[in-house]
Amino acid sequence: MGVSGSGKSTIADHLAKRLGWRYEDGDRFHPPANVAKMSAGHPLTDEDRWPWLKAIADEIDRLAASDERAVIACSALKRAYRDILVHGREDVRIVFLQGTQELIAQRLAARKGHFMPPGLLASQLRTLEPPGSDERPIKVSIDTPVEAIVDDIVSQLNLVSQ
Ligand SMILES: Nc1ncnc2c1ncn2[C@@H]1O[C@H](COP(=O)(O)OP(=O)(O)OP(=O)(O)O)[C@@H](O)[C@H]1O
Numbered sequence: 001m002g003v004s005g006s007g008k009s010t011i012a013d014h015l016a017k018r019l020g021w022r023y024e025d026g027d028r029f030h031p032p033a034n035v036a037k038m039s040a041g042h043p044l045t046d047e048d049r050w051p052w053l054k055a056i057a058d059e060i061d062r063l064a065a066s067d068e069r070a071v072i073a074c075s076a077l078k079r080a081y082r083d084i085l086v087h088g089r090e091d092v093r094i095v096f097l098q099g100t101q102e103l104i105a106q107r108l109a110a111r112k113g114h115f116m117p118p119g120l121l122a123s124q125l126r127t128l129e130p131p132g133s134d135e136r137p138i139k140v141s142i143d144t145p146v147e148a149i150v151d152d153i154v155s156q157l158n159l160v161s162q
């Protein structure tokens with residue numbers, strides 16, 4: 001989880017490769033109307049997000065039912081959104097990518113070929129509710145190279161067995 005530009009897709013992809021797990025991008029589950037809305041520079045509302053989050057929660061159940069481990073990139077900005085994704089499952093862990101607005105804005109400005117306009121960062125940050133300790137979040141700073149962030153997540157995940 002994290003705002004647009006915090007590195008979710010990049011880190012999820014690298015983390016999944018490191019663990020030998022599957023990588024899924026939450027953006028794949030957006031209805032086309034949501035992507036069109038964001039592309040036009042408008043933030044999504046809760047109503048836009050509910051069906052999208054439910055689709056990702058269903059995918060989590062499907063993956064778990066087939067005993068597949070996965071890393072899923074999803075902004076999951078509010079507690080209520082994460083509650084839909086986690087829905088009481090103890091096998092779902094939240095990884096929060098934390099960084100300053102300045103660093104994230106720089107990365108968004110340099111990013112090419114993505115539908116999300118950098119101008120939506122401010123609304124993403126206003127919407128963000130950082131995870132509480134009861135959510136057992138793995139918090140990582142994004143101000144380091146990708147592989148160092150992956151190392152940090154893997155060590156905090158503390159996997160006993162896969
Ligand atoms: N640790 C890092 N160091 C340097 N650049 C990074 C790092 N992590 C990500 N980036 C770059 O920052 C940009 C944003 O990353 P990414 O697209 O993965 O973010 P995101 O959170 O998935 O964004 P969105 O929610 O808009 O899809 C990309 O151009 C990516 O290559």
Ligand SMILES: O=C(O)[C@H](O)[C@@H](O)[C@H](O)[C@H](O)CO
Pocket residue numbers: 003004005027038044049074075076077116
């Ligand atoms: O909740 C949201 O507003 C959306 O998930 C956005 O965060 C985008 O999907 C993503 O950032 C672009 O990839």
